[in-house]
Amino acid sequence: MTNIHLLGAPIEEGAGRRGCIMGPAAYRTAGLAEELASLGHEVVDLGDAQRDEVDALETEYTHLKLLPQVAGWARSLHRHAYDLAKQDVLPIYLGGDHALSMGTVTGHVAAAAELGLPQFVLWLDAHSDFNVPASSPSGNIHGMPVAFACGLDGFPDILGKPLPAPLESRNVCMIGLRSVDGMERDLLQASDALAYDMRAIDEHGIAKLLLPFLDQVAAADGLLHVSLDVDFIEPDIAPAVGTTVPGGATFREAHHIMEMLHDSGLVTSLDLVELNPFLDDRGRTARLMVDLTASLFGRRVLDRRTQSY
Ligand SMILES: NC(=[NH2+])NCCC[C@H](N)C(=O)O
Numbered sequence: 656m657t658n659i660h661l662l663g664a665p666i667e668e669g670a671g672r673r674g675c676i677m678g679p680a681a682y683r684t685a686g687l688a689e690e691l692a693s694l695g696h697e698v699v700d701l702g703d704a705q706r707d708e709v710d711a712l713e714t715e716y717t718h719l720k721l722l723p724q725v726a727g728w729a730r731s732l733h734r735h736a737y738d739l740a741k742q743d744v745l746p747i748y749l750g751g752d753h754a755l756s757m758g759t760v761t762g763h764v765a766a767a768a769e770l771g772l773p774q775f776v777l778w779l780d781a782h783s784d785f786n787v788p789a790s791s792p793s794g795n796i797h798g799m800p801v802a803f804a805c806g807l808d809g810f811p812d813i814l815g816k817p818l819p820a821p822l823e824s825r826n827v828c829m830i831g832l833r834s835v836d837g838m839e840r841d842l843l844q845a846s847d848a849l850a851y852d853m854r855a856i857d858e859h860g861i862a863k864l865l866l867p868f869l870d871q872v873a874a875a876d877g878l879l880h881v882s883l884d885v886d887f888i889e890p891d892i893a894p895a896v897g898t899t900v901p902g903g904a905t906f907r908e909a910h911h912i913m914e915m916l917h918d919s920g921l922v923t924s925l926d927l928v929e930l931n932p933f934l935d936d937r938g939r940t941a942r943l944m945v946d947l948t949a950s951l952f953g954r955r956v957l958d959r960r961t962q963s964y
């Protein structure tokens with residue numbers, strides 16, 4: 656039994672298209688809390704976080720879109736995440752676009768650093784979200800949270816203070832990549848992040864990529880934050896996302912990852928991001944995300960002990 660706390664993060668200003676503001680409501684409508692409770696967990700819905708008011712920030716990168724709004728969300732979510740990380744609960748952040756991870760990841764890294772524990776991040780996404788302002792072709796800040804959390808140069812004062820502790824890029828594992836921008840690719844390859852594209856899944860399968868990373872987290876006695884972007888999944892089955900890229904993870908691959916994460920017992924926090932209910936087809940993407948989350952929290956078809964392999 657896990658004590659799960661749900662926090663809505665209805666940010667949409669980091670994405671190029673509007674609609675993620677409706678994400679938290681869609682997860683609630685799709686029955687996320689009830690589903691997790693039916694698996695035997697204690698679930699508390701904290702409602703939605705509020706954005707801080709932030710004035711214009713100084714930066715030479717004028718193409719950054721809606722920067723004060725994104726910074727307001729990052730500051731608020733950073734505080735929430737830091738507080739939740741210090742409690743004996745497992746937070747699930749209901750996005751909201753992926754810029755929300757600028758707050759959640761940095762909050763968890765800051766709390767982990769104070770506890771003297773290494774913080775790991777599993778990034779399930781079609782994109783590496785490793786742009787810095789200078790490399791971003793779009794100016795959409797949801798393409799930048801990993802670079803920001805790792806402390807790369809060139810960002811304005813998004814948190815309103817220096818990063819309390821940078822995320823170590825060697826503690827990051829990305830799976831599902833199939834859209835990385837030109838300069839972003841150079842930055843990613845110069846970092847120590849483990850990054851697997853779809854070809855790696857095709858050639859090796861999920862288990863072979865994920866197990867060594869989970870072993871590394873366990874060996875380091877680390878904390879594990881999972882950030883699940885809807886566009887990680889094949890858009891045919893998960894259409895409610897503004898940045899679809901064909902060739903995503905299948906239903907089976909996505910559930911397989913979630914089941915392995917459950918079995919590992921290592922996950923300590925989770926972001927569900929980029930759900931855009933405005934683009935959904937009768938709630939199917941919201942329901943799929945709820946089902947995947949249920950797999951991560953223990954739903955399974957058979958008990959392993961009853962199987963003969
Ligand atoms: N979280 C996301 N969906 N990110 C998409 C980013 C797309 C592109 N790399 C950009 O920076 O604009």
Ligand SMILES: [Mn+2]
Pocket residue numbers: 753780782784797884929
């Ligand atoms: Mn993303």
Ligand SMILES: [Mn+2]
Pocket residue numbers: 780781782884886887898
């Ligand atoms: Mn993405």
